[in-house]
Amino acid sequence: MKVLGLSFDYHDAAAALVVDGVPVAAAAEERFSRLKHDRRLPARAAAFCLARGGLAAGDLDAVVFYEKPFRKLSRVLAGAVSTFPSSGALFRRAMGAWIDERLWVGPRIEAAFGVPADKILYCEHHLSHAASAFLCAPYDDAATLTVDGVGEWATAAIGRGRRAPFDLSLDVELRYPHSLGLLYSAFTAYLGFEVNEGEYKVMGLAPYGTPRFADVIRGMIEPFADGSFRLDLNWFAFHRDPARSFSRKFEEAFGPARAPESGDPAGDRRLCDVAASVQLVCEELMLGLAREAHRRTGSPRLCLAGGVALNAVSNERLLRETPFESVWIQPAGGDAGGALGAALYAAHALGESPARYEMKCAALGPDHSAASASAALEEAGLPFVELRGEDELCGRVAGLLAEGKVVGWHQGRSEWGPRALGQRSILADPRPAAMKDTVNAKIKFREPHRPFAPSICAGAAAEWFDLPGGAASAPYRFMLATAKTRADRRDRLAAVTHVDGSSRVQAIDPVQSPLFHRLADSMGRRTGVPAVLNTSFNLKGEPIVETPADAVATFLASGMDALAVGPFLTTGRPENPQPRRPTWEPSRTPPDALGW
Amino acid sequence: MRRLLDDARRRFLEGARRAAAALGAVLLFAVYWLVLGPVALTLRLIGADLLGVRGKPETAWTPAENGDARGRLEGAG
Numbered sequence: 001m002k003v004l005g006l007s008f009d010y011h012d013a014a015a016a017l018v019v020d021g022v023p024v025a026a027a028a029e030e031r032f033s034r035l036k037h038d039r040r041l042p043a044r045a046a047a048f049c050l051a052r053g054g055l056a057a058g059d060l061d062a063v064v065f066y067e068k069p070f071r072k073l074s075r076v077l078a079g080a081v082s083t084f085p086s087s088g089a090l091f092r093r094a095m096g097a098w099i100d101e102r103l104w105v106g107p108r109i110e111a112a113f114g115v116p117a118d119k120i121l122y123c124e125h126h127l128s129h130a131a132s133a134f135l136c137a138p139y140d141d142a143a144t145l146t147v148d149g150v151g152e153w154a155t156a157a158i159g160r161g162r163r164a165p166f167d168l169s170l171d172v173e174l175r176y177p178h179s180l181g182l183l184y185s186a187f188t189a190y191l192g193f194e195v196n197e198g199e200y201k202v203m204g205l206a207p208y209g210t211p212r213f214a215d216v217i218r219g220m221i222e223p224f225a226d227g228s229f230r231l232d233l234n235w236f237a238f239h240r241d242p243a244r245s246f247s248r249k250f251e252e253a254f255g256p257a258r259a260p261e262s263g264d265p266a267g268d269r270r271l272c273d274v275a276a277s278v279q280l281v282c283e284e285l286m287l288g289l290a291r292e293a294h295r296r297t298g299s300p301r302l303c304l305a306g307g308v309a310l311n312a313v314s315n316e317r318l319l320r321e322t323p324f325e326s327v328w329i330q331p332a333g334g335d336a337g338g339a340l341g342a343a344l345y346a347a348h349a350l351g352e353s354p355a356r357y358e359m360k361c362a363a364l365g366p367d368h369s370a371a372s373a374s375a376a377l378e379e380a381g382l383p384f385v386e387l388r389g390e391d392e393l394c395g396r397v398a399g400l401l402a403e404g405k406v407v408g409w410h411q412g413r414s415e416w417g418p419r420a421l422g423q424r425s426i427l428a429d430p431r432p433a434a435m436k437d438t439v440n441a442k443i444k445f446r447e448p449h450r451p452f453a454p455s456i457c458a459g460a461a462a463e464w465f466d467l468p469g470g471a472a473s474a475p476y477r478f479m480l481a482t483a484k485t486r487a488d489r490r491d492r493l494a495a496v497t498h499v500d501g502s503s504r505v506q507a508i509d510p511v512q513s514p515l516f517h518r519l520a521d522s523m524g525r526r527t528g529v530p531a532v533l534n535t536s537f538n539l540k541g542e543p544i545v546e547t548p549a550d551a552v553a554t555f556l557a558s559g560m561d562a563l564a565v566g567p568f569l570t571t572g573r574p575e576n577p578q579p580r581r582p583t584w585e586p587s588r589t590p591p592d593a594l595g596w
Numbered sequence: 597m598r599r600l601l602d603d604a605r606r607r608f609l610e611g612a613r614r615a616a617a618a619l620g621a622v623l624l625f626a627v628y629w630l631v632l633g634p635v636a637l638t639l640r641l642i643g644a645d646l647l648g649v650r651g652k653p654e655t656a657w658t659p660a661e662n663g664d665a666r667g668r669l670e671g672a673g
Binding site: 070071073077080082092096099106122154158159168169170173174176222345346 | 620621624625627628629632633635636637639646647648649653654655656657658659660662665666668669670671672673
């Protein structure tokens with residue numbers, strides 16, 4: 001059975017192709033369109049998926065959309081009615097978007113792919129998230145927990161999954177407007193970051209502060225003994241305002257909101273303390289939800305998805321402080337992952353005998369030929385050498401990294417999800433503390449407080465980090481949880497250890513990522529530290545690069561010292577380099593960021 | 597001549613787009629006040645709590661609706 005899953009219209013549009021229960025390809029539209037968080041119908045991502053599967057749209061048995069649009073519309077209308085007459089602007093803008101596009105999901109899919117209406121299916125938003133985790137996890141049965149801003153009505157859901165006979169159901173859900181994702185987004189906006197983009201910046205800012213506002217934030221929430229909660233809407237505006245997520249009361253309690261263009265927030269103690277406080281409360285709420293999932297299901301295994309599942313600090317606490325013995329988190333935890341989940345759910349619900357699948361590697365995107373790599377380098381006028389074999393490639397790149405050079409790394413199929421896992425990465429030496437500032441300022445042109453992650457050989461990871469569940473724990477394979485760098489190793493991992501001693505670790509599996517593992521191993525032999533500083537191959541505000549041409553363009557626009565694309569390595573620069581891009585771009589809230 | 601016609605067509609479409617946006621805004625304004633308004637007031641009179649913000653419940657969990665796996669995929673609503 002061949003199923004195409006699609007997510008679009010809100011943020012992070014994506015497509016995923018599942019054939020007989022196994023994902024063949026999955027990619028976000030932004031990688032092709034070069035528009036960060038592109039929300040448009042993912043025609044290019046779908047075309048890639050079909051080409052990768054050797055299929056035409058007519059070969060598909062079903063196309064599944066990742067949520068139920070009319071159910072979502074009922075929530076938007078209920079919100080507008082409930083907040084009348086202060087929801088006028090929200091109603092006009094939301095209805096404009098709905099009349100323009102969102103009411104016509106089915107016809108638009110028909111028009112884009114030429115599939116008949118009876119092949120177009122709709123999977124509930126949180127069921128798509130739950131399927132994206134459970135049907136990629138190595139479990140026969142497990143509890144599921146999905147937490148995000150909002151889907152149709154649900155903002156979080158607890159469920160359970162069973163492989164054979166197949167059953168995936170949601171037991172209970174929290175409903176709009178009571179949302180952990182929207183609570184966190186309100187603080188993201190308050191701190192001057194872009195909603196649906198800047199949440200991980202808040203997470204990164206939190207260790208610079210102390211959670212002195214935690215009690216104020218707890219006061220916005222009415223908690224219940226079973227982990228559920230309600231928000232006090234007097235603090236928020238997302239339910240009545242199309243562009244503002246927090247109310248005046250918010251600013252009275254925490255002080256004036258940070259203007260997006262007002263520089264690095266890490267220098268402002270108050271803002272750091274607000275970030276630390278909301279992060280702490282987020283962790284507490286997530287622990288409550290997870291413990292309730294365990295109590296309800298009795299399962300020792302948890303599958304986690306939804307945008308909040310990308311909060312790596314919270315995930316570490318789930319690994320340490322809940323009764324679950326094993327946790328599996330979908331690497332594309334946000335709405336893009338819904339495309340994969342919807343397709344997997346349909347394949348299991350409708351298919352005769354779908355194969356059992358476990359996501360061990362997230363490289364589900366396109367790969368590119370050596371010819372396209374050399375063509376991109378030649379077109380840019382870059383001198384390059386072709387390296388013979390992986391040993392030479394890894395040896396040369398490790399040598400450059402050990403010398404303090406910053407290297408662009410473009411290898412194999414691109415990653416599924418927002419994390420660079422060694423296919424589209426910018427790499428550097430993880431040892432010197434100054435490397436963090438160098439990469440932030442000269443390479444990625446982003447805020448100086450932002451931390452970087454280490455990618456380390458899985459076999460050595462436990463020596464360097466205190467990993468709950470060990471290096472084989474799936475969240476560490478996909479860089480989805482933090483861990484404390486061991487105290488006696490921090491000075492040797494200074495560029496990738498955050499101010500609180502934590503790191504968002506990737507433990508590189510030698511079987512699933514042999515080339516990247518070999519590179520980290522080469523670093524180990526040269527420097528004694530089998531790790532690299534690994535950050536996504538993009539500049540601030542841009543999607544991760546997809547093609548060799550994207551990689552070359554980003555290399556030229558940044559201060560990277562070298563670029564390895566496939567078997568080719570360049571350390572040169574053209575005589576007339578392109579001007580560097582601006583180092584600070586004002587954040588802006590996209591018009592549909594608040595779930596309407 | 598062709599260039600003039602293309603230019604005229606472009607200007608017409610731009611104008612039509614602006615007019616449609618203005619008309620749309622007026623219609624949505626009217627719908628908001630003339631349709632949603634009475635509905636909202638009626639719901640408030642009968643004490644409806646669509647967003648679950650009132651009362652003193654013991655939990656915020658709502659039972660999820662589960663049908664058979666195939667049936668759940670049918671329909672956009």
